[in-house]
Amino acid sequence: MSNTTYTVIFYLFAAITVCSAAFVVFTRNVIYSAFSLLFTFFGAAALYVFLSADFIAVTQVVVYVGGILVLLLFGVMFTNSIMQTGQKSEVLHIIPGTLLLIAMIGAMLYTIYTTHTWMPSETMLQGSIVERIGFETMSRYVLPFEMVSILLLAALIGAAFLARFDKPGK
Amino acid sequence: MEQLTTIGLNHYLTISAFLLGFGLFAVMTRKNAIVVLMGVELILNAANINFLAFSKYNGGMEGVMFALFVIVIAAAEAAIALAIVINIYKIFKSVDVSSIDTLKE
Numbered sequence: 001m002s003n004t005t006y007t008v009i010f011y012l013f014a015a016i017t018v019c020s021a022a023f024v025v026f027t028r029n030v031i032y033s034a035f036s037l038l039f040t041f042f043g044a045a046a047l048y049v050f051l052s053a054d055f056i057a058v059t060q061v062v063v064y065v066g067g068i069l070v071l072l073l074f075g076v077m078f079t080n081s082i083m084q085t086g087q088k089s090e091v092l093h094i095i096p097g098t099l100l101l102i103a104m105i106g107a108m109l110y111t112i113y114t115t116h117t118w119m120p121s122e123t124m125l126q127g128s129i130v131e132r133i134g135f136e137t138m139s140r141y142v143l144p145f146e147m148v149s150i151l152l153l154a155a156l157i158g159a160a161f162l163a164r165f166d167k168p169g170k
Numbered sequence: 171m172e173q174l175t176t177i178g179l180n181h182y183l184t185i186s187a188f189l190l191g192f193g194l195f196a197v198m199t200r201k202n203a204i205v206v207l208m209g210v211e212l213i214l215n216a217a218n219i220n221f222l223a224f225s226k227y228n229g230g231m232e233g234v235m236f237a238l239f240v241i242v243i244a245a246a247e248a249a250i251a252l253a254i255v256i257n258i259y260k261i262f263k264s265v266d267v268s269s270i271d272t273l274k275e
Contacts, residue, residue: 003175006177007176007177010177017189018188018189021189021193021212024205024208024212025200025209030205037211040189044215048218048219051219051223051226052226053222053225053234056222056234056237056238056241059238063241063242063245064211064215064241067245068244068245068248074252075204078259079203079256080265091200092201093198093199094199096198100198101194104187105187105191108183108187108191112180112187118179118180120178120179121227123229124228125234132231133231133234133235136234136235140235141235144239152245152246155250162250162256163253
């Protein structure tokens, strides 16, 4: 792949990610936000592939798109009357929010671009890193791995317990 | 021009800054609790892009592993938060975060 093609594809995915993220935030319709979030997650997954983290990209698609987004859509459908067209969500603190948005992005971009130039190391990650992830998971990170699995189990049992519907007769 | 065409660390940090800003904006301004959750997911994605970018240009595996754990924690967080939102909806009949003020005098 030539360098120009690489750059063009990168900018395409970057534009998809940032524009759909902006649409998530600025549209008033909750369903539109949820579907726009889909494009943000896919764009972020594509950026992870550019960062040679292909396993993370696949995990992103499986967990975020297949799990979290479906969960969010279920949440939207449980808590809104979906059949009403023009389902809007209100905004509050719009002026401080906009100021914070501009200040945050401006400050971060200023810091990123005016500090020293970054020096990439010679041992940059190249190619696929699936094998190295497996190796690291089972050696250095085996305790966090087990802990996070227990946390996930506890969280899912807790979520199922919290969200169950009580029988009204009892 | 050279800086625009060769993709480096700065490009990823810029995307991540935009995602963080938008997520923060959603958390601050939206009244619907579900959209607030979407803002949190945007912030977590911004952090993940940063982790992976620094990990790639540093050559270590720490950022990659941390990104993996961030995704797992995000899944757990979304499940718990949705359960809480559904409970709030059952009690208050709305998911408007500014109307949930029972603890306020």
